[in-house]
Amino acid sequence: MKKTVKGIWWAQIKAVIRLEMKKTFFAKRGLWIYLVAALPVLLFIAYAIATSSQQNRSASVARQGVKRLAYQDLLAVKPGMTSEEVMAILGKPPITFHWTEDRPTQDGTNGSIRVNHEDFHYSDGQNDLFVGLANGKVESLNIRQGINLGQDSIMFAAVFQFFFLRLAVFFGCLGIFMNLFRGEILDRSLHFYFLAPMRREVLMAGKFLAGLLATCTIFGLSEVLQTIAFVWHFPPGVRDYYLYHNHGLEYAAIYLGVTLLACVGYGAFFLVAGMMFRNPILPAAAILIWEGINPFLPSVLRQFSVIYYLKSFCPVDIPASPGTPAVFALLISNSNPVPAATAILGILIVALIALYVSSVQVRRMEINYTTE
Amino acid sequence: MNDRIVFEDVSKFYGEILGVNRINLSIPAGITSLVGPNGSGKTTLMNLMTGLVRPTRGRIQVLDYKTDDPENLFKILGYSTQFDAFPKGLTGFQFVYSYLRLAGRTSESAEQMAWRAIERVNLVDAARRNVAGYSKGMRQRIRLAQALAHDPKVVVLDEPLNGLDPLARSEMIALFRSTAAQGCYVIISSHILHEVDVISDQVILLSNGYVVAEGPIHNVRSEIQEHPTQILIRCSQPRELAAKMFEYPQTIEVSIHKDEGGLLLKTRDADRFYLTLNEMAVNGIDIESIAPADDDVLSVYEYLIGNEEAVR
Structure with a gap:
């Protein structure tokens, strides 16, 4: 049976994903990404162990x-x-x-x-x-207090927003997406793809989806494990109350969704950065600064940032302690949350713009390893 | 339908460095060899032909396809590059198979075609091994298999005989010939001039980014009028024949062969000389064989570019 053009493109995308999977999941130089993803899980496991131990002592007293x-x-x-x-x-x-x-x-x-x-x-x-x-x-x-759901929720939100989202997912996406093309240029093996009867845009889509699959799996799994570790030490009654009557499951689903959206947004950014820059440090620093100064930007510019939309989703507000400097208070606050539909649309539009630039870039790419 | 690979006023600069300049070519079917020393522009020409680099100026068309249309171009073109790197962790079979899957082939068809290509390059026994453990010759052959796997009409091979042992070389040469015999366009670059000479239907001689000559070897040789043609004549009376040769104005130089079984003659008009020689044979001098001594790529190349570069 003859395949349609779209059928062939999809078959080619799947072939690219299959080839990229090994590289994105099992590359030695990507091991640090697992470590970064595992850190908050380890943190919550340590917290759960410490809290359980403290609860045992309290019960003994x-x-x-x-x-x-x-x-x-x-x-x-x-x-x-x-x-x-x-x-x-x-x-x-x-x-x-x-x-x-x-x-x-x-x-x-x-x-x-x-x-x-x-x-x-x-x-x-x-x-x-x-x-x-x-x-x-x-x-x-x-x-x-042995268990304070409100305080623990704020702690989880703070770890999520300030470590997991802004650093772990950010740098994890950098490590995976920037290497999709740049890594193969450095390995001098990119021509293998360029010699196939395949549109360059199809190759780019395949690589992006492969990166997305890897980051969503790694960081999505990390987020699920963090939630499990977070509720693990609660006594069964408290756990049920938190999960089913205090938005626990809803929050967990939202955090997972925000993680996946972050992978889409940052992934698209770093894909294009990997094509345009030889040194990943410069664009990474630029994007990190851009995301960091987002609260201080005019509202029009704020919209061209991934964190602007992601922050709006985060279900638990982190209160600024009295005496917190204004600069930090502004970083913490989420004064103008965007409606969920707008936020999703915003991230997708930002990602699509980045992917469009990537597709223009990939069409122009030449194999000239000696200049790398 | 276009039946040529056409370069129209093509130039390629890498920044300020010249790759190739003002190339005009029209390459027909058959085996075409690109010959030139390192840095002469052979690989650049091949990369331009396959769209891996874009021309700074000019237009390239491979049969009916432009080189910025990889989706269609590589349906009819296979390229075995000189880049000696492979996607990590693949076996020889997986390398060819993955390429065919990228081309959109089904699993069954890709598997079948991959094994057929691997058989053609005689690498079946090593196909299940990781490419990283291959010898240079094996890597060369698996790249050839990848280039030939989808039965392309145009096969571009950058230094395809590099790293192959003599037996493998003769097998590969036979493979190129059989591919060309099917009406394909086989473009080969090589430093091994005498092998190219034997297998090529036409040559393109390159030096410092310019094409210095192109066409069938014999025609290219004839164009170089300033260099006399050398002819080796095997006969039983070389001294008598030498004396007679000097009677003809076309003769420039005659020397007796060191085994006294013939002579080496230089002439500016080889065609007229052959007619003269026929007359002599008729007049009683026993001539065993006549063969051009410098009608090969190496000689042509030496004449055009100079001995120093040809040897490099």
Whole structure:
């Protein structure tokens, strides 16, 4: 049966993808991309291990206590209370620590007074209360929350936005997409493709899709594993609540979608950069700076950036702590979010513009390895 | 339908460096050899012909196709380049097979055609091995297989005999001849002048980016009037024949062959000389054989470009 022109193009694209897969997934020089993708997963695994260990300790402290405490009980202790009052509410502390301090007097003389300190450690099984007493009165209170979904969500959002999206996906796409053509020019093997009866644009499309498949697989998988590692340490009840009643699954899907869109946007950028520049450092630095200064750009220029659209999707806002410098606050804030449809369309248009430039560039390309 | 490979006033500059300049060629079917020293422009001419580089000026057409139309051009053209790099991790078979898949062939058809091409270059035993472990000659042959795999009408081969042992060379030469005999255009570049001489229907001599001569070897030789033709005559009485030769004005120089079994003669008018020689043979001098001693590419090349470059 005779193939149509589009049928042949599709067959050729698949042939290019098959050839590129080995290179994009198993190239030795691309191993660092796996490392970069694995870093946030490792971070969340480490966090989960640390939190689980802390929860085990809290449970152990709670078991040692004379009373079964609730979180509200822990909040009932106030500064200035005596140790007896504290013990009346929370019972005898399971863990105590005594120490003394010679504190300078505040009357201007060089003398000092001895202060007897007692530290009480209580737990309701998940949250810990550390009570600091000085001469029998509560001087300091510190509650360490075992699981704080709101805080953990913000931490996940911060890691996603400021490490995973802006650095890991960005540099991963750089490593894979810039090498699609540049790597073969350096290996002196690009002519193999150019000698096939194939439109150069079809070759470019095949290579782009191969890069996309690789980055989406690597970073999409990383994002899924991050989510699993993130919810792993939650007790089953909390996990179910977070996933099914507190937008957990929805957020996970959005983060995955943003990751895939980032691969499309950055991939298209770096494909064209790999064709136009011999040294990837310069365009990478330029794009990184362009993406970094996006919040400070006029609104028209902001639209020619991938992060501008991606930020709009991110479901959890990262609050700026009081006292954060204005520059950082602006970086964190997402003051003018773009509607989802506009954001998707925006990224696709930015990617299509980059792919159009790539197709013009690939048509003009010559095999002249000696000048490389 | 166009039946020639045509270069019209083609020039190619790499920045300020000249690749080829003002090339006008019309290459017919058969075996055409590009001959010239390193840097003379052979590979540039081949890369221009296959669209791997674009001309700075001029127009190139390969039969009915322009060189900026790879989708159609490479349906009828196969190019075995001099670039000795391959996509990583491929076996010989995968290299040819992948090329055919890139051409849009189905898996079955690509497999069949790949094995046929590999058989043609005699590399079946090594086809399942990684190309990275091939010898230079094997890499040369697998590139040939790739160029021939899709049965192209035009085959462009850059130094195709490089790295091949004598047996493989004669096999490849037979392959080029059989390909040309099917009406194909076989364009070969080579430094091994005597082999090119034996197999070529026409030659294109290049020097410093210019075509200095083109056409069938014999015609090219005839055009070089300032260089006398050398003719080796085998006979039983070389001294008598030499004495008679000097009676004719076309004769420039005669020397007795070191084995005393013939003489080497230089003349500016080879055609008239052959007529004279026929008369002598009729008049009783026993002539065993007559053969041109410098009607080959090497001699022509030496005359045109100079001995120094020809030897390089």
